[in-house]
Amino acid sequence: MNLTPVDTTPPATDEGTLQPTQDYSRPAEIRPFRAVRTSVFVPRERRLWTAALAAALLVTAGGLGILYADDTSKQSSIDSLTLANESLTGHSQNLQVALTVTHSQLTASQAQVDSLSAELKHPTLGIWNVPVQLHNSTEYLSSTVPDTFTYHLKLTSSGPMSVSILSTTQFKDAILCVYNGRGNTNWCMHNSGAVRGFIGVTSVNYDFILAEGCAAYLVVITSDRAVTVTPDVSATYNPAATATGSCA
Numbered sequence: 001m002n003l004t005p006v007d008t009t010p011p012a013t014d015e016g017t018l019q020p021t022q023d024y025s026r027p028a029e030i031r032p033f034r035a036v037r038t039s040v041f042v043p044r045e046r047r048l049w050t051a052a053l054a055a056a057l058l059v060t061a062g063g064l065g066i067l068y069a070d071d072t073s074k075q076s077s078i079d080s081l082t083l084a085n086e087s088l089t090g091h092s093q094n095l096q097v098a099l100t101v102t103h104s105q106l107t108a109s110q111a112q113v114d115s116l117s118a119e120l121k122h123p124t125l126g127i128w129n130v131p132v133q134l135h136n137s138t139e140y141l142s143s144t145v146p147d148t149f150t151y152h153l154k155l156t157s158s159g160p161m162s163v164s165i166l167s168t169t170q171f172k173d174a175i176l177c178v179y180n181g182r183g184n185t186n187w188c189m190h191n192s193g194a195v196r197g198f199i200g201v202t203s204v205n206y207d208f209i210l211a212e213g214c215a216a217y218l219v220v221i222t223s224d225r226a227v228t229v230t231p232d233v234s235a236t237y238n239p240a241a242t243a244t245g246s247c248a
Contacts, residue, residue, distance in 0.1 A: 002065075007073045021040070024158075029088065036128070042086030050230065060125030067133065090195055106232050106247055111138050112155040121237075122236050122237050122238050123236070123237050124234055124235070124236040124237075125234060125236075125237075126232075126234045127143075127146070127233055127234060127235055128143055128231045128232075128233040128234055129231055129233070130231070131228055131229065131230045131231070132228070132229050132231070133226065133227070133228045133229070134221070134222065134223045134226065134227050134228075134229065135226050136224075136225070136226065137184045137185060137186035137187075137222065137223065137224045137225075138184055138185050138186075139185065140185050140186075140189055140220055140221060140222045141220070141221040141222075141229060142171075142198065142218050142219065142220050142221070143218060143219045144217070144218045144219075145165070145208060145211040145217040145218060145219060146211065146215075147211050147212070147213070147214055147215030147216075148211075148212060148213070148237065148238070148239035148240070149211060149212065149235035149236060149237055149238060150205065150207055150208070150209050150211075150212060150236045150238045151208040151209075151211055151217075151233075151235050152206075152207055152233065152234045152235060152236070153165075153204055153205070153206045153207070153208060153210070153219060153233060154202075154204065154205050154206075154231070154232040154233060154234075155203065155204045155221070155229060155230070155231050155232070155233070156202065156203045156229075156230045156232075157201075157202050157203070157223070157227045157228065157229045157230070158202075158227050158228045159202065159223065159225055159226070159227035160200045160201065160202060160223060160224070160225070160227070161200075161201060161221055161222065161223045161227055161229060162186065162189070162197070162198065162199045162200060162201075162221070163192050163197070163201070163204050163219065163220070163221050164189060164190045164194040164195075164196070164197040164198070164219070164220050165194065165195045165196045165197070165208055165217055165218075165219055166189075166192075166193070166194050166195065166217065166219075166220055167193075167195060167216050167217055167245075167246045168216050168217070168218070168220055170192060170193040170194060170195070170247070171218055171220065173192040173193060174189045174190075174191075174192035174220070175186045175188075176192075177191070177192045185222055186222040186223065186224050189220045189222050190220075190222070195210065195217065195245075196208065205246070209238075209244070210244050210245030210246075211244070212238050212239060212244055213239070213240030213241075213242055213243045213245070213247060213248070214243060214244045214245040214246060214248070215247070216245065216247055217245065217246075
């Protein structure tokens with residue numbers, strides 16, 4: 001039996017491949033980070049261009065600011081002018097209304113002036129307004145009609161009455177009729193001729209114009225019974241340019 005020798009010597013270890021066992025019993029030390037400032041070289045032309053660009057941006061920003069401020073100021077001015085225009089428009093409308101009212105008042109005043117001028121040229125005067133009583137058929141009431149006037153004959157009575165407008169010639173004939181016994185006063189005054197007559201009435205309202213150019217008329221009132229006559233007689237000055245009635 002042959003014995004084979006066995007080498008029990010541990011093999012040689014390569015020191016370059018063996019690493020020491022890492023110790024995890026304490027945290028690893030962390031070194032603080034230090035910023036590394038790298039120096040960059042900028043050419044002079046680029047720096048000048050950058051400065052010019054920055055200056056242009058500043059000028060542009062300043063211009064925009066000025067334009068904004070100017071626009072704001074103009075807008076404020078426009079708003080102010082708009083308010084002023086609205087105020088003036090309202091004031092103009094108020095003036096127009098006041099002018100319309102004033103024109104209406106002026107028209108009314110002119111109408112009053114014209115009316116007063118007409119009244120001054122043609123005044124109306126009351127000439128008889130006292131009630132008078134007739135007792136029987138032998139009495140009469142008379143009133144002359146003024147010349148150059150329009151005669152407004154307005155009468156009422158408590159009973160039947162007869163009213164006639166006579167010329168002076170007709171009145172003379174009526175008096176002669178009574179004196180000659182042809183009839184009583186109530187009959188003769190209205191049956192001897194008349195310009196206008198109202199027989200057996202209780203009211204009269206009549207405008208007589210023939211005396212505007214003639215002083216030759218009178219009114220006679222009679223009744224066949226006792227009555228009270230209430231006159232409201234007036235006359236308006238209105239002279240005729242030529243003679244009228246029995247004077248023509």
